Amino acid sequence: MFNLLKKPYIIFLSIFSVYILFLALVTRVIFIYHLSAQNLLLLGLLGIDFSLPFWGIYLFAIGSFLVFSLISFKLFPRPYSYYPLLIYAITPWFHYLTVARSVYIYLLFLTLISFFGLILIKQKKEKLGLALFLAGSSLSIYSFITPLFMYAILLCILKITKLLRPQITKVMVITFIVTIIPLGALIRFRPQAFENMYQNEVTIFSNPGLLSDSNRLQGDSKAMGFSYLAKLSENKYFYVGKYSLMKLLYQFTPSTYFTPEEKLLNFSFTPPLFLGFLIPFIYGFYKIIYEKNLRKYLLILPVLVLPSFLSQKIVNLNHLVIIGPAIILFSGYGLTLLSKRKILLLMTIVIVLTQILFTTLDIVQREDIRYHKNFGVNILNDLGRQ
Amino acid sequence: MNSKKSTLIILFLLTLLGGLLRFYKLTENPVSLNPDEVSFAYSAYSVLKTGKDEYGKFLPITFKSVGDYKNPVPVYSLVLSEAVFGLNDFGERFPFAFFGTLAIPVLFFLAFQLTKNKNIAFLAAGMLVISPWHVFYSRYGNDPPMGMVVASLGLLFFLKMIEKRGIYTILAAFFLVLSMYSYYSERVFIPLLFLLLITLFFGNLKKHLKSTIVFLTASAIFVSLLVLRSFFGPDLARGNMVFIAKDVDYLRYIALDHVSPGLNLGGIHIEETFALLTLVVGRYLNYLQPDFLFFTGLNMTHEGSLGLGVLYLFDLPLLILGILELIKGKFPNRGLNTKYQVPLIFGWIALSFIPAALTNNEHNAGRTIQALPMVLLISAIGFTKFIEFIRKMKQVYIKTAAVLFCGLFVLISLIHALITYSVHFPVDRSEFSMKGNKEAVEYILANKEKYQEVVFDPFRGVDAPAIYSLPGYYILFYAKYDPALYQKELIENEKKGISGFGQYRIRKIYWPNDRYAKDTLFVGSPWSLPLKDIKEEEILKRIYLSNGQLALLVVNPKPPK
Secondary structure (H helix, E strand, O other): OOOOOOHHHHHHHHHHHHHHHHHHHHHHHHOOOOOOOOOOHHHHHOOOOOOOOHHHHHHHHHHHHHHHHHHHHHHOOOOOOHHHHHHHHOOHHHHHHHHOOOOHHHHHHHHHHHHHHHHHHHOOOHHHHHHHHHHHHHHHHHHOOHHHHHHHHHHHHHHHHOOOOHHHHHHHHHHHHHHHHHHHHHHHHOHHHHHHHHHHHOOOOOOOHHHHHHHHHHHHHHHOOOHHHHHHHOOHHHHHHHHHHHHHHHOOOHHHHHOOOOOHHHOOOOOOOOHHHHHHHHHHHHHHHHOHHHHHHHHHHHHHOHHHHOOOOOOOHHHHHHHHHHHHHHHHHHHHHHOOOHHHHHHHHHHHHHHHHHHHHHHHHHHHHHHHHHHOOOOOOOOOOO | OOHHHHHHHHHHHHHHHHHHHHHOOOOOOOOOOOHHHHHHHHHHHHHHHHOEOOOOOEOOOOEEEOOEEEOHHHHHHHHHHHHHHOOOHHHHHHHHHHHHHHHHHHHHHHHHHHHOOHHHHHHHHHHHHHOHHHHHHHHOOOOHHHHHHHHHHHHHHHHHHHHHOOHHHHHHHHHHHHHHOOOOOHHHHHHHHHHHHHHHOHHHHHHOHHHHHHHHHHHHHHHHHHHHHHHHOOHHHHHHHHEHHHOHHHHHHHHOOOOOOOOEEOOEEHHHHHHHHHHHHHHHHHOOOHHHHHHOOOOOOOOOOOOOOOOOOOHHHHHHHHHHHHHHOOOOOOOOOHHHHHHHHHHHHHHHOHHHHOEOOOOOOHHHHHHHHHHHHHHHHHHHHHHHHHHHOOOHHHHHHHHHHHHHHHHHHHHHHHHHHHHHHHHHOHHHHOOOHHHHHHHHHHHHHHOOEEEEOOEEOOOOOOEEOOHHHHHHHHHOOOHHHHHHHOEEEOOOOEEEEOOEEEOOOOHHHHOOOOOEEEEEOOOOOOHHHOOHHHEEEEEEOOOOOEEEEEEOOOOOO
């Protein structure tokens, strides 16, 4: 019998309430602002103009929280499984993007479904797991362009590292190919529509300064008599390669996630995740590197940063949101380990509680003023395409 | 040839190569002495000639400068250098390049002491030879690498002390404390390092209580003068000046009313304090950003374009491998027990970034150079793992391809560094080395007899007159101005922003008034000497930056009779 008065349900519902309360708080303050709408790939190719309604994004956000809960319950024993949930509930990143109606919350939901599927496969519930993985990945691929690369790379990683049973990986690869055939056909018929959508989503090299910088550096070197050496080290391929590597590394920098270095929605001073969680994150990450069995799962991380990597900004927190749950899982894992190290745990709790207090006050008192200072009073409805 | 002899020969060759990279065309690149360099040099010259600094203080521990205070070790090193080479560009840069070269054998012995593995020690020293971070700062006559090498010596002797006691006890205390007299960052770093060392080696220190007492007493004696000056003297002013609470970003954050005074507990504004702490942690984490580490950290090219980071790109995989090896404790280590080694190496690096995180400026590679010895040690450990990895490859063609690919990558990185240093840096950053000040002063000195007064505007800059260039020190330096005379003649009016000596005045030029001055030579940027308001025959000299932009004008107004 489903008894809501049981302790686990009460704890879960309490955390869920915290999540909803925080979401409500952010909604109350910045609901008026939203990112520009983005059409889904399939609908765009079919010529249908559509954008997800705001309540749809809210539903996907809540759905993401619920799927993340299932993941947490699968990965951690109770009561440790509540730690990641609690971190998720109070993470401003998800709330801000939900309120700003980011379509990437929908991608977050689909990605979580896929990864929940992978966890189920790993835990021998292969049929259900496979179904969920295929559902999540197919919908992602038909909704956005970057997941096509994401899942292709993920399957390669799964194949090389043998993280799953070879037969299962084989089925996944075949299904992936079958899934993308109709999409390929559709793109063939509507190349212009695809081109437009591609240029909106994959903007990594659209920075005009990139080539001019490279040309200037090569020109200066040649003028000083380094013509042969400059061809080797100052050419555009080396320069663009360096830029790409820098961009990739930026996606893995702690300050991206735990400080307001990159502004949420381009104006907020709220960090994506609370700084206090950096301590358990580092500890959890360190322990995962230490554990031979867990280490190889880190190879999946680069896949999750791909949407942000392929965008024009060095770090695009909107596109990067799908890696958020992974960061939270590391922090949650670290937090479970920290329960044996009381001083670090206490430090974490004190920092997080203090930051929650100040951030909440800051959101209520100043987020609105800040928006107006940054974008002017007349720009209420569009923060510009990210 | 026995092993000891070959070790010394290899080490000598590495040091020689390191010296070559640090001394080759030392006076030409960086293209000009910067204000810190001339200020250091003239203070030393003043001590050499009069026994007093330029403000008339006898053998000071802290040297006053314009809006700043200088450390004693660099200045007294310069006294020796100037006694030998004289007051010139080479004499100024010599001790810093020398200390930079000295760092190579020091790192070798430190790495060897930590790991008792010669290969790792050679690799670490070899990496220091070509380290862009270290070469860059060794060629600038500035104090960061000096602090680094003295602190590294301190750690080396401390580890020797743990092993053998004896004279190392005093040497450890002396060098650890001396580094605090060498560079300001060490004044934060060394006390934290002391805590780390005492915590790590508590058992050992307790066991040898007598030598521990000697070590602590010696340290206390050496540091006492500094403590007095830091808390009650002028050194506190320097600390206050660069403290992060004075940071532009932070002040702007407060000024924009993002933080209100809010809750006040015993005079401490809780919200402001929390904002400050968050900023400190943010700054700390920013030093781990990839652009600083691998792409732009040394600021050698135009803003926005990718130049050189403090580390090479090929250091990245080596660092990852090295970190993994250290954590796993699998590398061939016959030195310090990993129980001490891992926290010491990581702790040293972690502490190195704290002084920089507490001070203003987003990224300051000089303030964090302390981390370099241990970073290179980790890279060297990673390198040994990489070699082992290559050796284990069975297929010869894959092995050859891997070696060729990696070799090419290293070669391209080194060529890129060479071109950045010799082509882009002198052109793109000549303004920040104050290119033009020397030429202006040389012109002034050649023509000073013709004028009653020479006015030099301290503010310059192509985009805006925002760079304070300390021209007074350039005149003192290149004129080899008699320090005794300077000590008597110095006039300073901080309120009016005027200073000077003899016929020289350092002040802002206001052309609508100054254009009527007679027998006066003016030197300033086009911001203070607007070209449209000056007749062609009034301009005596135009001085350009390396990239061809006009930096300074030398003007003699010819007022209507």
